[in-house]
Amino acid sequence: MFNPSKEEVRQFFCEAWAKQERSGILTPMESIAARWMVEHPEYHGILSDLESAKEAEYTPEKGQTNPFLHLSMHMSITEQVQIDQPPGIREASKQLSIKLDSEHEAQHKIMECLGQVLWNAQRDGTPPDMVAYVEAIKKLV
Structure with missing residues (x-):
């Protein structure tokens, strides 16, 4: 199973962003990342500075x-x-993307559902309830 360190995750995103910025060839995974990085201009400065990104703390x-x-x-x-x-x-x-007329906004709503399911699993010491996850998304439609 893929389990990168905090530094590896940050390096992956910063390097993928650098490739995106210079129109480099992206791996399939980097292409997915770049798609979402483009959607978040508020992160571009952070992604452009690997050394600062490695040191930053977000609390x-x-x-x-x-x-x-x-x-x-x-x-x-x-x-x-x-x-x-x-x-x-x-x-x-x-269906949620259609309702919100935005895949990006739909993903943000799905993210909230995923965060809740993960939080519940961590709190209860159980595996994430993926049926509840999908049901929570369906309730938003």
């Missing part, structure tokens, strides 16, 4: 969203939708 107390966690969640949801795993997420995502 709720500072009122900052962790751009690397946010982009990683976009990538995870994109993959889930592409392979329809958990079953039903592709259709639920499609």
